[in-house]
Amino acid sequence: xxxxxxxxxxxxxxxxxxxxxxxxxxxxxxxxxxxxxxxxxxxxxxxxxxxxxxxxxxxxxxxxxxxxxxxxxxxxxxxxxxxxxxxxxxxxxxxxxxxxxxxxxxxxxxxxxxxxxxxxxxxxxxxxxxxxxxxxxxxxxxxxxxxxxxxxxxxxxxxxxxxxxxxxxxxxxxxxxxxxxxxxxxxxxxxxxxxxxxxxxxxxxxxxxxxxxxxxxxxxxxxxxxxxxxxxxxxxxxxxxxxxxxxxxxxxxxxxxxxxxxxxxxxxxxxxxxxxxxxxxxxxxxxxxxxxxxxxxxxxxxxxxxxxxxxxxxxxxxxxxxxxxxxxxxxxxxxxxxxxxxxxxxxxxxxxxxxxxxxxxxxxxxxxxxxxxxxxxxxxxx
Amino acid sequence: xxxxxxxxxxxxxxxxxxxxxxxxxxxxxxxxxxxxxxxxxxxxxxxxxxxxxxxxxxxxxxxxxxxxxxxxxxxxxxxxxxxxxxxxxxxxxxxxxxxxxxxxxxxxxxxxxxxxxxxxxxxxxxxxxxxxxxxxxxxxxxxxxxxxxxxxxxxxxxxxxxxxxxxxxxxxxxxxxxxxxxxxxxxxxxxxxxxxxxxxxxxxxxxxxxxxxxxxxxxxxxxxxxxxxxxxxxxxxxxxxxxxxxxxxxxxxxxxxxxxxxxxxxxxxxxxxxxxxxxxxxxxxxxxxxxxxxxx
Numbered sequence: 130x131x132x133x134x135x136x137x138x139x140x141x142x143x144x145x146x147x148x149x150x151x152x153x154x155x156x157x158x159x160x161x162x163x164x165x166x167x168x169x170x171x172x173x174x175x176x177x178x179x180x181x182x183x184x185x186x187x188x189x190x191x192x193x194x195x196x197x198x199x200x201x202x203x204x205x206x207x208x209x210x211x212x213x214x215x216x217x218x219x220x221x222x223x224x225x226x227x228x229x230x231x232x233x234x235x236x237x238x239x240x241x242x243x244x245x246x247x248x249x250x251x252x253x254x255x256x257x258x259x260x261x262x263x264x265x266x267x268x269x270x271x272x273x274x275x276x277x278x279x280x281x282x283x284x285x286x287x288x289x290x291x292x293x294x295x296x297x298x299x300x301x302x303x304x305x306x307x308x309x310x311x312x313x314x315x316x317x318x319x320x321x322x323x324x325x326x327x328x329x330x331x332x333x334x335x336x337x338x339x340x341x342x343x344x345x346x347x348x349x350x351x352x353x354x355x356x357x358x359x360x361x362x363x364x365x366x367x368x369x370x371x372x373x374x375x376x377x378x379x380x381x382x383x384x385x386x387x388x389x390x391x392x393x394x395x396x397x398x399x400x401x402x403x404x405x406x407x408x409x410x411x412x413x414x415x416x417x418x419x420x421x422x423x424x425x426x427x428x429x430x431x432x433x434x435x436x437x438x439x440x441x442x443x444x445x446x447x448x449x450x451x452x453x454x455x456x457x458x459x460x461x462x463x464x465x466x467x468x469x470x471x472x473x474x475x476x477x478x479x480x481x482x483x484x485x486x487x488x489x490x491x492x493x494x495x496x497x498x499x500x501x502x503x504x505x506x507x508x509x510x511x
Numbered sequence: 512x513x514x515x516x517x518x519x520x521x522x523x524x525x526x527x528x529x530x531x532x533x534x535x536x537x538x539x540x541x542x543x544x545x546x547x548x549x550x551x552x553x554x555x556x557x558x559x560x561x562x563x564x565x566x567x568x569x570x571x572x573x574x575x576x577x578x579x580x581x582x583x584x585x586x587x588x589x590x591x592x593x594x595x596x597x598x599x600x601x602x603x604x605x606x607x608x609x610x611x612x613x614x615x616x617x618x619x620x621x622x623x624x625x626x627x628x629x630x631x632x633x634x635x636x637x638x639x640x641x642x643x644x645x646x647x648x649x650x651x652x653x654x655x656x657x658x659x660x661x662x663x664x665x666x667x668x669x670x671x672x673x674x675x676x677x678x679x680x681x682x683x684x685x686x687x688x689x690x691x692x693x694x695x696x697x698x699x700x701x702x703x704x705x706x707x708x709x710x711x712x713x714x715x716x717x718x719x720x721x722x723x724x725x726x727x728x729x730x731x732x733x734x735x736x737x738x739x740x741x742x743x744x745x746x747x748x749x750x751x752x753x754x755x756x757x758x759x760x761x762x763x764x765x766x767x768x769x770x771x772x773x774x775x776x777x778x779x780x781x782x783x784x785x786x787x788x789x790x791x792x793x794x795x796x797x798x799x800x801x802x803x804x805x806x807x
Binding site: 133134136137140141144319322323324325326327328329330331332333334335498499501502 | 559561577578579580581583584585587588590591592593594595598599600602603607608611614615616618655
């Protein structure tokens with residue numbers, strides 16, 4: 130019975146023109162967004178090292194002369210001199226891919242020196258030129274990854290392997306949530322519009338819900354997979370596939386780790402899966418109250434925007450942070466943790482929250498169904 | 512098979528069902544006669560648990576009642592309700608509708624072609640439902656019930672929009688389903704048609720069953736005379752009518768013949784023949800007459 134029900138629901142889903150349109154929007158996003166992405170001014174490693182090298186003119190100029198007379202001051206000055214030298218060597222190594230190892234070794238040494246300065250309190254250095262510990266750890270994570278996996282340190286930012294995670298980060302958050310909610314609006318539509326045909330089917334409410342959520346989840350992921358596939362092929366034909374083992378920085382528990390692009394994309398997709406499941410279940414629950422799918426979408430979008438709105442208004446919304454984690458791109462990159470000043474906003478907690486909230490919502494649906502058969506809810510008013 | 516105990520429901524001040532009790536067995540067709548808004552659909556909705564009663568219970572197959580969702584699913588495996596035409600999926604074909612009901616209740620669509628044949632739907636069943644006429648849609652709704660083939664069927668306004676030929680066709684099918692042991696509730700405005708296949712017709716009024724007409728038992732025979740109110744009054748002033756007589760819908764005088772001796776019966780017939788000869792019949796009261804009795 131359940132299998133037949135799933136088949137029927139799938140048939141209805143395939144007849145749903147609105148979902149096909151939304152699916153085409155998802156699919157087309159990946160090749161179309163590349164037109165904008167390819168025009169973005171992305172800072173290359175050469176640019177970064179050039180800027181760092183140029184900064185040293187100002188750092189030395191601003192260094193107080195009287196400090197150099199002290200032993201501590203001299204040590205800091207020597208440290209800075211060595212850093213400048215290492216950066217210049219790195220700029221040189223970047224010319225030749227064969228010198229990757231030297232670049233990495235100098236990079237690691239450079240960041241050790243930067244950390245030493247932090248320990249010494251960065252005395253004599255203008256605050257504008259202090260490299261934050263966060264930036265140091267990010268760079269060290271990348272250098273250690275290059276060292277461990279022997280991958281190119283000068284990736285082309287416009288190849289498919291770099292584009293796909295960036296595209297997923299862009300579509301993630303509110304745009305993806307909105308697409309999921311709009312696709313999900315069809316879940317209960319024919320139960321309401323074709324009530325007398327559907328209401329007597331010998332399938333329990335929860336079985337119906339799980340079938341509908343499962344099918345819609347499947348559809349969303351088919352669209353997403355086709356979109357990623359078409360986007361990848363399109364970008365690969367234009368600039369190349371790149372390497373899916375090249376590193377991407379991942380924020381976790383207050384630190385940054387370098388992981389492969391494949392790892393990062395899989396985490397993004399896992400998060401998308403959990404977010405979609407959560408949103409579909411929540412939309413069913415909210416729809417039970419509003420009895421109108423569009424009011425449901427509006428309510429949930431408002432709820433998702435609430436943490437940012439409250440933050441902008443200067444109101445403490447820390448209890449709503451799990452909702453802000455829907456913007457999974459910001460969570461994975463650590464931007465959410467910086468924006469909301471909370472080390473708590475990392476991907477592990479985000480995924481746990483999504484799974485936990487989904488379970489909680491399912492428990493509410495289960496209890497609601499169960500309570501319908503008790504005298505409390507079966508009383509007049511129907 | 513089905514036992515309704517003490518069912519009551521009211522909406523605001525209006526009592527729709529009032530401590531209603533009823534039992535029915537397999538192999539019966541129960542007609543439900545009542546004007547619009549008197550609780551027929553509510554009764555069906557309560558039996559199917561689409562509406563919760565204020566009090567009372569529905570017992571199916573001697574063991575299932577709507578205690579929890581598991582039991583509801585078990586009951587719904589035994590029971591189907593007649594789909595409304597407006598609720599058909601416009602973009603799906605009739606076959607898709609039939610396959611849904613056949614597979615959901617029987618796990619297979621093997622019987623669907625035979626049903627299509629039986630209900631003469633072959634020429635249109637593969638087209639989308641949005642192209643169907645009222646009668647085609649109604650036949651499809653009925654065919655869906657046949658495809659589900661459950662033990663209990665609740666059919667609200669089953670003959671809506673059907674022409675005479677199709678009414679006869681559906682009536683045949685209903686009789687056949689009854690022979691196969693189905694318990695079928697039929698609410699229909701075609702009251703004379705109910706007489707053809709129903710075993711019982713219940714009349715709902717003010718939330719209660721005011722009369723139950725059984726076609727399977729010996730029924731009282733009446734002398735039925737078409738007479739206008741003036742004629743009826745004049746008759747009352749001239750002769751003393753038997754105590755069990757009824758005057759229905761201000762046009763039909765019914766004099767019970769049971770309990771009268773043969774000479775008495777002959778005397779009444781002769782007397783009435785003399786006055787209203789062309790408008791006189793003898794027989795039991797039909798559903799139409801009872802309907803007029805209770806609702807006119």
